[in-house]
Amino acid sequence: MLNYFVTRLFRAVLTILLVMTFAFVVLRLSGDPASILLGPDAPTDSIAAFRARWGLDDPLWKQYLAYLKSIAQLDFGVSMRDRSPAIDLVLERVPATLALTVPTLLIQLGVGIPAGVYAALHRESVADRGVIMLSIFGFTIPSFVMGLVLVLVFAVTLGWLPSGGQDSWQHAILPIATMSVGGIGILARFSRSAMIEVMGQPYIRTAMAKGLSWRDVVWKHALPNASVPIVTIVGFMVGSLIAGAVVVESIFSWPGIGRLLIVSVSNRDLAVVQCLLLVIASAMVIANLCVDFAYGLLDPRLRAKAAAH
Amino acid sequence: MLIHRRHALGLMGAAAGSLALPGLSFAQSQRRTVTIAVQKITNNNTMDVWNEQSNVGERVFFPNLWEGLINRNWMGDQGGVPGLATSWKRLDDKTIELKLREGVRFHNGDEMTADDVVFSFSDERVFAGTQPDGGETLYADNFKPKTDKELPAGVPGVGRRLWPALRGVEAVDKYTVRFHNASPDVTLEGRLIAFGSQIASRRAWDEAATYADWANAPVTTGAYKVQEYRPDVSLTLVAHDDYWGGRPPLAEIRFLEVPEVASRVNGLLSGEYDFACDLPPDQLDAVRNTAGLEVQGSTILNHRIQVFDKVHPVLSDPLIRRAMTHSIDRQLIVNALWDGQTKVPAGLQFEFYDDMFIKGWTAPEFNLEMARDLVKQSGYQGDAIPFRVLNNYYINQVSNAQIMVEMWKQAGLNVEIQMVENWGQVLEDNDTRGIRDWSNSATFNDPVSSIVAQHGPNGLQQQQHEWTNVEMNELSNFMQKSTDRGARKKAFARMLEITEREDPAFQVLHQNCVFTGMKSDLNWKAAPAFAMDFRADNWNAS
Numbered sequence: 077m078l079n080y081f082v083t084r085l086f087r088a089v090l091t092i093l094l095v096m097t098f099a100f101v102v103l104r105l106s107g108d109p110a111s112i113l114l115g116p117d118a119p120t121d122s123i124a125a126f127r128a129r130w131g132l133d134d135p136l137w138k139q140y141l142a143y144l145k146s147i148a149q150l151d152f153g154v155s156m157r158d159r160s161p162a163i164d165l166v167l168e169r170v171p172a173t174l175a176l177t178v179p180t181l182l183i184q185l186g187v188g189i190p191a192g193v194y195a196a197l198h199r200e201s202v203a204d205r206g207v208i209m210l211s212i213f214g215f216t217i218p219s220f221v222m223g224l225v226l227v228l229v230f231a232v233t234l235g236w237l238p239s240g241g242q243d244s245w246q247h248a249i250l251p252i253a254t255m256s257v258g259g260i261g262i263l264a265r266f267s268r269s270a271m272i273e274v275m276g277q278p279y280i281r282t283a284m285a286k287g288l289s290w291r292d293v294v295w296k297h298a299l300p301n302a303s304v305p306i307v308t309i310v311g312f313m314v315g316s317l318i319a320g321a322v323v324v325e326s327i328f329s330w331p332g333i334g335r336l337l338i339v340s341v342s343n344r345d346l347a348v349v350q351c352l353l354l355v356i357a358s359a360m361v362i363a364n365l366c367v368d369f370a371y372g373l374l375d376p377r378l379r380a381k382a383a384a385h
Numbered sequence: 386m387l388i389h390r391r392h393a394l395g396l397m398g399a400a401a402g403s404l405a406l407p408g409l410s411f412a413q414s415q416r417r418t419v420t421i422a423v424q425k426i427t428n429n430n431t432m433d434v435w436n437e438q439s440n441v442g443e444r445v446f447f448p449n450l451w452e453g454l455i456n457r458n459w460m461g462d463q464g465g466v467p468g469l470a471t472s473w474k475r476l477d478d479k480t481i482e483l484k485l486r487e488g489v490r491f492h493n494g495d496e497m498t499a500d501d502v503v504f505s506f507s508d509e510r511v512f513a514g515t516q517p518d519g520g521e522t523l524y525a526d527n528f529k530p531k532t533d534k535e536l537p538a539g540v541p542g543v544g545r546r547l548w549p550a551l552r553g554v555e556a557v558d559k560y561t562v563r564f565h566n567a568s569p570d571v572t573l574e575g576r577l578i579a580f581g582s583q584i585a586s587r588r589a590w591d592e593a594a595t596y597a598d599w600a601n602a603p604v605t606t607g608a609y610k611v612q613e614y615r616p617d618v619s620l621t622l623v624a625h626d627d628y629w630g631g632r633p634p635l636a637e638i639r640f641l642e643v644p645e646v647a648s649r650v651n652g653l654l655s656g657e658y659d660f661a662c663d664l665p666p667d668q669l670d671a672v673r674n675t676a677g678l679e680v681q682g683s684t685i686l687n688h689r690i691q692v693f694d695k696v697h698p699v700l701s702d703p704l705i706r707r708a709m710t711h712s713i714d715r716q717l718i719v720n721a722l723w724d725g726q727t728k729v730p731a732g733l734q735f736e737f738y739d740d741m742f743i744k745g746w747t748a749p750e751f752n753l754e755m756a757r758d759l760v761k762q763s764g765y766q767g768d769a770i771p772f773r774v775l776n777n778y779y780i781n782q783v784s785n786a787q788i789m790v791e792m793w794k795q796a797g798l799n800v801e802i803q804m805v806e807n808w809g810q811v812l813e814d815n816d817t818r819g820i821r822d823w824s825n826s827a828t829f830n831d832p833v834s835s836i837v838a839q840h841g842p843n844g845l846q847q848q849q850h851e852w853t854n855v856e857m858n859e860l861s862n863f864m865q866k867s868t869d870r871g872a873r874k875k876a877f878a879r880m881l882e883i884t885e886r887e888d889p890a891f892q893v894l895h896q897n898c899v900f901t902g903m904k905s906d907l908n909w910k911a912a913p914a915f916a917m918d919f920r921a922d923n924w925n926a927s
Contacts, residue, residue, distance in 0.1 A: 108809030113429065114539045115439060116808045116823060117839070120848040122542030129538035158430035158616060159537075159597050224647055231655045239651045240643055242618075329643040331618040338644075339617050343428070344807070 084368045088361040095357040109344035153347025162351040173332030177317040184259035192267025214261025223254040223327040240329035251328045270302035315363030319356040416636035422643040424663040430616035431600035435540045440915045447916040450607040451583040459912040463737045465578045478569035485560040490627040491586040492610035499556035504587035506554045511544035518550035518567040575829030608633040634924035653902045664900040666724045672902035681911035687826045687897040694851040697819045706889040708759035710749035712796040722781045727898040737830045743878045748893045756796035769801045771819040832877045837861045852890045
């Protein structure tokens with residue numbers, strides 16, 4: 077079991093290192109921050125001074141070693157735009173993003189999974205058809221379309237809710253609704269499929285044959301077995317709590333991590349982008365690590381397999 | 386009257402607020418707040434005029450926050466009007482003396498004096514030890530920050546571009562200053578109007594712990610002061626009631642960063658924003674067709690151009706570049722993409738040059754036959770000419786590029802669009818650099834602020850090794866140093882001939898313009914600029 081966890085932990089650290097390295101190289105090869113930040117009209121001596129100030133005229137390997145060294149000392153660098161510490165800029169935005177993504181996740185879980193399970197247990201019924209139709213509708217509509225339609229209806233036409241910004245709790249309603257729709261659809265579809273597959277298994281027939289109540293069959297046998305694929309999807313959703321609102325934050329002018337990422341990438345604000353990617357990658361990797369551990373706990377066969385190795 | 390739930394909540398909040406804040410002055414409550422949705426508040430996340438030399442910076446700085454000794458006449462001809470100086474006179478070709486306005490108060494309550502003007506043009510604030518007029522300049526090796534108050538790396542270069550020969554400013558007495566130039570310059574007054582030459586409080590600078598602290602809320606003399614700046618989110622300016630020009634008409638101006646154009650329009654339609662800026666022409670009808678809203682559009686001191694790289698094997702032949710300039714039906718583009726709201730300018734010049742404006746000069750004539758003939762004369766074999774295009778950095782940039790490629794095709798020219806992501810890629814000096822988009826502004830009312838600054842020997846185009854011309858460079862030097870206005874005008878006319886006809890460095894396409902959607906009852910007028918004037922003279926709403 078320990079071997080199972082250690083292997084996954086090692087993979088997680090390696091993944092984060094690869095993401096950092098990839099981001100470091102690609103960012104520096106895809107555009108000069110001096111030209112981008114100072115603009116097309118900047119004097120050439122200003123460009124040269126800027127490059128010297130931020131070490132951009134050093135060889136790439138030297139810049140990379142300096143970066144690794146500073147990361148090892150938990151120094152995440154300074155924004156080239158306003159010279160604020162990159163980690164401060166990132167952490168300042170995290171609460172705003174979580175204020176959208178956490179309620180979104182809770183709504184997705186609270187609506188998507190029960191809807192999918194209900195549809196599976198009432199297969200071929202009107203409710204089942206309705207859940208399938210709505211879930212396809214939910215996850216096929218791009219969030220930028222959904223967001224604009226909701227704004228048009230609830231802000232422009234009805235005037236019930238604000239169209240953008242972050243001034244009050246009402247401002248969060250439309251972004252959360254926009255993001256929830258897709259996830260509910262995905263979870264409903266996965267939950268339904270998983271439950272249908274499990275309900276056709278011999279052990280369910282056995283459980284029913286031995287006289288267990290329908291409720292016990294579903295809660296004690298079907299749901300735990302159907303949870304493995306659902307946990308995988310939920311893991312992705314939890315991992316994207318930090319970075320999952322890029323489009324929606326732009327549409328609703330919500331000052332979270334997603335908007336900071338867009339602005340920082342377009343300005344090649346290297347320290348901020350690298351810090352963001354590190355935080356995002358860490359969140360994703362940790363979430364997946366938790367999913368891996370959860371597999372081990374949920375499925376005894378995996379524990380046994382790991383122990384056998 | 387239909388009262389929505391949100392309005393009802395707002396009314397209840399306002400009622401509660403009025404009970405909770407009895408101390409709020411009656412006068413203050415009479416002034417309203419305006420909310421302005423913009424695509425971008427600043428590019429560099431600072432409120433420093435030397436560090437944020439951008440169109441978006443112009444909008445949030447002028448004329449409400451920053452003021453110069455000579456202000457731009459934003460609502461008029463864009464020339465100079467007395468600002469923090471009441472009068473000025475030339476002592477000689479190199480020196481100008483200005484009398485300061487007495488009783489001007491900074492946002493921190495201090496009176497503005499000559500000492501603040503000297504500081505505003507000092508090494509500490511702008512020039513970082515760089516020498517004037519071709520002397521020792523900013524080299525990367527000797528520019529290392531020593532303290533947090535050290536200037537951003539780009540600032541001294543930007544400062545020297547506007548003031549290449551300024552030796553320094555002398556405080557003659559508390560209300561008199563002299564600007565000393567190292568070489569004769571007829572444009573000193575113009576340089577005082579330009580973006581950057583504004584006055585900041587020395588004490589506020591000294592008291593700030595870091596440059597970032599200072600640049601987040603600089604203390605100036607404008608009608609409004611910075612209350613809160615949240616980079617990439619919002620900027621709140623509040624009235625500076627000691628303003629020398631009279632009590633500001635608004636209690637608060639709130640700029641909100643709303644990057645998506647559809648979101649800005651929706652916010653305006655739903656009544657949340659009073660103004661929505663940076664509207665593209667295809668969104669104008671959505672605003673115009675809504676009761677209570679209107680669109681104000683105006684041309685600005687900025688021309689869209691295409692720049693040629695004459696190092697490129699095909700473009701090295703001036704016949705090809707000339708053919709390209711005559712292949713474009715500029716008026717058709719203005720009508721099709723800009724709803725006819727802007728115009729084709731008279732070459733790279735602006736009417737506010739006044740006596741330096743070359744009357745009778747025009748953009749290259751659209752003449753397909755002439756273009757085809759020039760192509761034929763050049764012996765062009767159909768080799769591809771690359772055209773680097775950003776994804777709508779400029780409004781309509783991609784559509785415009787596609788139209789021009791088709792127009793060039795009609796003349797027999799094979800131009801290929803290369804989509805790139807950023808300016809580093811646009812300017813990258815390699816075999817695939819041919820044509821690129823750009824825009825040129827005039828920062829003050831003389832050709833040296835545009836054609837010399839951008840296409841002369843120290844301009845970006847020549848510094849990027851895209852184009853050069855010996856005669857153009859001699860004329861640029863002459864324009865910068867000569868005080869003979871007649872000879873300067875003749876030289877400018879010749880520069881237009883060289884850069885737009887004989888050995889094209891660029892082609893002018895159209896004048897740029899900006900569109901702002903707004904509530905009609907505000908009775909406010911847009912300036913022919915990005916700047917938004919919220920001083921008393923331009924505000925008449927009840």
